[in-house]
Amino acid sequence: MNTQLAPLVDWVGYIDWTVREFHSYVTSRGSTYNAYLVRGASATALIDTVKAPYADKLIANVRELAGDKVDYLVCNHAEPDHSGAFPAVVQAFPSAEVVCTAKTKDALTRHYDTSSWRFRLVKEGETLDLGGKTLQFFETPMVHWPESMATWLAEDGILFSMDAFGQHYASAARFDDEADLDEVMQEAKKYYANIVLLYARPVAAALKKLGGLPIKVIAPSHGIIWRSRIPLILEAYSRWHVSQPSRKVVVFYSTMWSSTRRMAEAVAEGVASTGCPFKLFNLEFTTDTDLIPELMDAAGFAVGTPTLNMSLMPRMAAALTYVRGLKPAGKFGFTFGSFGWASKGAEEASRYLSEMQVEQISPPVTVRFAPTDEVLAKCRDLGRAMGERALQIQ
Numbered sequence: 001m002n003t004q005l006a007p008l009v010d011w012v013g014y015i016d017w018t019v020r021e022f023h024s025y026v027t028s029r030g031s032t033y034n035a036y037l038v039r040g041a042s043a044t045a046l047i048d049t050v051k052a053p054y055a056d057k058l059i060a061n062v063r064e065l066a067g068d069k070v071d072y073l074v075c076n077h078a079e080p081d082h083s084g085a086f087p088a089v090v091q092a093f094p095s096a097e098v099v100c101t102a103k104t105k106d107a108l109t110r111h112y113d114t115s116s117w118r119f120r121l122v123k124e125g126e127t128l129d130l131g132g133k134t135l136q137f138f139e140t141p142m143v144h145w146p147e148s149m150a151t152w153l154a155e156d157g158i159l160f161s162m163d164a165f166g167q168h169y170a171s172a173a174r175f176d177d178e179a180d181l182d183e184v185m186q187e188a189k190k191y192y193a194n195i196v197l198l199y200a201r202p203v204a205a206a207l208k209k210l211g212g213l214p215i216k217v218i219a220p221s222h223g224i225i226w227r228s229r230i231p232l233i234l235e236a237y238s239r240w241h242v243s244q245p246s247r248k249v250v251v252f253y254s255t256m257w258s259s260t261r262r263m264a265e266a267v268a269e270g271v272a273s274t275g276c277p278f279k280l281f282n283l284e285f286t287t288d289t290d291l292i293p294e295l296m297d298a299a300g301f302a303v304g305t306p307t308l309n310m311s312l313m314p315r316m317a318a319a320l321t322y323v324r325g326l327k328p329a330g331k332f333g334f335t336f337g338s339f340g341w342a343s344k345g346a347e348e349a350s351r352y353l354s355e356m357q358v359e360q361i362s363p364p365v366t367v368r369f370a371p372t373d374e375v376l377a378k379c380r381d382l383g384r385a386m387g388e389r390a391l392q393i394q
């Protein structure tokens with residue numbers, strides 16, 4: 001496996017082929033925890049670590065290249081998928097200094113017993129000379145935690161970008177020109193939608209700040225390293241940043257006795273009649289992880305749920321809570337669903353849409369028990385209206 005980013009700059013992380021869950025994110029293709037070793041003429045730095053259970057693998061990778069000579073342990077981000085191995089690494093290389101911002105030190109100290117750690121605090125723009133390899137540190141708040149920073153290796157044009165530009169993607173390949181690019185871009189979009197979307201503005205600010213650097217390699221903390229397709233991922237980030245709507249409508253629903261399913265299918269028929277691309281998801285068979293990237297670049301979405309126990313279906317409540325937290329911007333839509341004796345589900349879903357500032361093109365469309373021809377026609381009409389509006393996007 002090729003792990004070299006540049007002479008004396010190596011990937012030393014861990015490929016997690018089996019992980020399938022990352023704080024509610026379904027990581028169906030696994031992940032990697034990327035750590036990097038930079039060996040200068042006078043000093044060696046390890047940039048980030050891995051999840052705690054894989055500390056031994058990381059330490060073995062480092063020792064294979066540098067023996068016990070590690071002078072600096074850079075911590076770009078205190079989240080435990082990257083900092084979890086720090087206690088073991090500090091123990092393995094006790095003379096090394098932990099290089100981080102004051103905010104990161106505070107976060108590390110709240111996670112671990114750092115009483116024996118030797119900290120070297122750095123500020124925005126500060127440099128660290130390793131001898132022919134110069135590290136420079138840039139704060140990138142909320143990408144993806146308040147304390148996050150990126151590290152720039154000037155001589156080799158490598159940006160260690162932390163979570164930004166990452167993917168939860170396990171692969172034997174380390175670089176974009178060695179991997180299946182379609183899969184990588186699918187996972188990069190999924191990663192952005194699930195992890196970064198809420199922080200789109202801080203990400204854009206970080207891109208603006210770092211965009212002037214002569215970047216040859218972007219080395220994120222998860223997944224594939226970008227070196228041949230950097231314009232592709234930068235262009236994608238600029239689109240995703242604004243949740244840019246495309247000519248697409250998404251219909252997603254929960255159903256109990258198929259009444260709401262029939263309404264959802266009628267909405268989809270209406271969209272289809274306009275020629276607008278659409279996707280139809282029954283949440284019983286769709287994860288939130290897969291749903292949110294579809295909503296991110298849709299023009300609008302319609303949400304169907306029956307009423308259960310005077311509220312909406314629990315699966316729909318979970319999905320809407322997840323979507324509301326990530327706040328896809330600039331969408332339009334409406335809600336619909338069946339009920340038995342009190343109509344509550346579609347109305348409750350509509351409140352979620354209001355909180356997300358979705359422009360609702362209709363009050364909730366509801367029906368008692370089974371949909372009538374008239375209700376199905378109404379669903380088709382609203383689907384058609386959504387499709388026609390989405391097609392107006394240039």
Ligand code: FEO
Pocket residue numbers: 077079081082144145163221222
């Ligand atoms: Fe991959 Fe925010 O940690």
